[in-house]
Amino acid sequence: MNYWLIKSEPDAFSIDDLAARGAAGEPWDGVRNYQARNFMWHDMQIGDQVLFYHSSCKDVGVAGLAEVLSDAMPDPAQFDPESRYFDPKATAEKPRWYLRRFGFVRKFAHVVPLATLRAYPDLQQMMLLQRSRLSITPVRPEEWRIITELGLNQRPD
């Protein structure tokens, strides 16, 4: 079992949107970075646990928890000329981009802010903090423990 962090702009797709998908989850299309793709394609496994991160928004940080629901499959958007994720170099025989389905687990009462992560000595090695533009990054067990503890122990308003 592995731990991961995935980023999403909540204006486009938030933790609430993921919750609304229910048990079917959401196909995570549009990943167009090779390193992120390789994590998702080769290294994830069904059942892996995921931190859901909100980027490019008012409350930047970890918004809740998700999980890997499916095996990897070719991202259909790469074949669709109408899609912003269309890739003319991808073919059905040799797809370039893959996706998996992610499912909702829970939402934190409050986002655990990026600034909080940055302030924790034990989180300094997080790949998120070192490779800030990568949309999918692995998370170490100790990092998972710290962040979920922060998220789950918050008081609701």
Place this chain on the structure above:
DNA sequence: GCCAACGTTGGC
């Protein structure tokens, strides 16, 4: 909206 970081593209 600005701008730094950084991944990708393409000419040579």
Place this chain on the structure above:
DNA sequence: GCCAACGTTGGC
């Protein structure tokens, strides 16, 4: 295969 130009991401 190098590297400059370019485009995108994402925090602030």
